[in-house]
Amino acid sequence: MVQAVQRYVGGRVLRKEDSRLLTGRGRYVDDLALAGMVWMAVVRSPYAHARIKAVDVAPARDMPGVVAALSGDDLASEWAGPLPCVWPVTEDIKMPQHWPVAKDKVRYMGDAVAVVVATSRALACDAAEAVQVEYEPLPAVTDVEAAMAEDAPLVHEDLGTNKSFTWSHGGVGDVEGTFAKAPVVVKERYWHPRLIPNAMEPRGVLVQPGLSQGDFTMWSATQIPHVAKVTLAMVTGISEAKLRVVAPEVGGGFGSKLDIYAEEALCLALARRLQRPVKWIEERSENYLATIHGRGVLQDMELAATEDGKLLAIRAKLIADMGAYFQLITPGIPMLGAWLYGGCYKADAYWFEYTGVFTNQTPTDAYRGAGRPEATYAIERAMDALARRVGKDPAEVRRMNFIPPFSEPTALVTGLQADSGDYEATLDRALELAGYDELRKEQKARLDRKDAKLLGIGISTYIENCGWAPSSLLGAIRYAGGGWDSASVRVLPTGKVEVFTGTSPHGQGHETTWSQIVADGLGIPFDDIEVFHGDTAVSPLGFDTYGSRSLAVGGVALKMATDKVVDKARKLAAHELEVAEVDLDYESGRFSVKGAPKQARSIPELAFTAWQAHNLPPGLDPNLEASATFDPPNFTFPSGAHICAVEVDTETGKVDFLKYVAVDDCGTVINPMIVDGQVQGGIAQGIAEAMYEEAIYDENGILLTSSMMNYLVPSAVEIPVATLDRTVTPSSTNSMGVKGIGEAGTIAAPPAVLNAVADALSPLGVTDLQMPVSPQRVWHAIKNATGRNGGPA
């Protein structure tokens, strides 16, 4: 492949991953098969809440091709521990035990009650249907407020309550006093619906037992092979040293594969029991029940301000739907947004707290943005409400409240130190690109002529914190894992390079960006670099890929390892050229003697002599190879301004996009093509959230949006083209100046869309508008506000 750019970092370098993916040679879990492999299928509860009276697996066991059929009780001896939740957010949190297969009670529709194993996918499916389960249905609870009522059915009787915990940020300043005295108080209530992540590749697992060694290799469609190795060793009792986890090609995650699932533990346990390779592939409708959901948060948001719109205090109180059990980090998700309800604005006082509540629904957990979309939605919608209240333009209210530009750590109202930011610059650029003044004129003209199609303009000036670290801080907030990551760089004797990373990409293109970093650092051709990831047998210990952390943590570790290789090579070059290290210049992989540039050594030459080790300086080990670990001193804080213009048909409630402009700031950019791709994709997911998607359960806990037929994942027809631009404010958190960008679009977009629709409808008196803004919902909002069946104001 011909690469047009000379210096890779910052260039629009085409992806290494693409040629295999475009020709059908990518190998995802379902593309793998092993000799003697058998298939697992899971028998799932059709009820949201029921006592299990009896499980009869005998009819399945007797079917052709069936090699095992087992109930929760049959499997109980397999577990050394329950499925992990690694974020018990408070000391007094009520933690239910979560076993891979339910034993006494099912607690959500889709809860596993038995498994069958057969010699083919189809036979396993047939056998699962033959398992007889006798249930005693119980009343279900699906609403977070109802779940906290005295007489609510209990999801976990042994806990005595559905309320698991309340976590408080602790507050900054005099919150009560400021609200009591403030001339303007805005109170808003927002419901953030449950969302179904819908990575296009469903989950899947394949486990191969190594017959002689007692070891196990697990291929899983996961974002977190490293975390899976540690935690699944604890669940199954398999020695961690005998467990290898591989994330092969993974078809998207968005947080839904940032988890440890029952099926992974089950395939391991069954492979151990049967001593055969065991495979399970999730069906899409199964995915809707058995893979985590996102969001599901009720938010009470209050702002205190002056008459002219200067922000004084923020108070946010949330009730978060945990679902029926805790998955890996379920209780901590709203905490990911705990320091963001003040946005990028100055204020004096801050309060945030949230309560986690169990319901008879699929467990919730991280979904793209995780906590930060909720926070950004709340503050950005409330800022618009404040602007309306004080009679100012929403751009103006934001501008007067922005934290001024800064390049060194600066405190947000929430107490966090942000790394760098220039919020006004991004807003100015976005306003210009959107043609804001023209849009406002057009909006007024439509109102004046009583046009049935009103125009609305929505602004969202977001900030988020990603690249969670340092590890000591994660410890302080009771998160069990660390925030560091690592990388190794090995220059081979022939000058080719092997790169090993602790990150685990599933669409982000790390093979490309990591190669760019190393190619520039070592002056080695891009195509001579191979990046190895997602296999615990070859990559260094790491913390995988989620939360927009890979570049800001793992990429920086890689840069550090690359620099170490250069330092080592310099020592060897100085020795071979018989000069002092300070007498060497280094450029593009070549050391040359100052003043005598013909006397030089290249990195590949040095890699060869370092491997021969015939003539090394004292104290220098053979080989050009180095590892580094980076535990960042702080988060990174990407920010940006998104502006959305919509046309709302007041007669039908239909919302059409006229314009979507996004100006993002993720600090230094390694590959602008990949950054733009992340932003476009993130915005699409945010728009989907704002306009189309919502998991709906009935009062019995039956998931009504149970497949892609009735849960609307938008297609190319629904998603508009966003105009993208960026500002560059390098992060002060890391030496590369980079910030995460994987989630920004999804964090920024929903309030931009909702603010636009609300802006269009506010002349009609519409004040309450919730996601998703479907035509029906818009039409009803208009009807409720005007008493009329739509039509112009």
Next chain:
Amino acid sequence: MGTRRVSLRVNGVPQEAEVEPRTLLVYFLREGLGLTGTKVGCDTSSCGSCTVLMDGESVKSCTLLAVQADGREVTTIEGVAEGGELHPLQRAFQENHGLQCGFCTPGMVMAALGYLQKNPTPSEESVRLALEGNLCRCTGYTNIVRSILAAAPAMNGHAAAEAGVPGG
């Protein structure tokens, strides 16, 4: 359980096999022939990950039985590149960053190929409509649409050069 004999051409290669009548074409391709490039993303014919060409028409191979492909010419993603060279459409996907995780990509490429072969000078809107049955969760579609629009002129040249190649 009775089986039935099917004979068809897949990527230009004649294939004969005994299949269970209930076997879906997508599983015949993936598990019977080992052509795992074609993906399965749903169980409701909604996602288009399984799209292949049958006699030049793009079809969702999860909605067809293998026996329905008897006597037909099927092209999968594995049959698009020729002689180790990416097809202009595949190249356009790479150049326009029309893929991220790559899972929807085989289906997208096949849907686009079927469409472009009939509509050599498409508009953006018509491309979007043509892709309505193919879901992507990563890209937001912008770059997929760009890829297809960029491929159209290149493919016209390509198709002319190879007119008459079956299933091309």
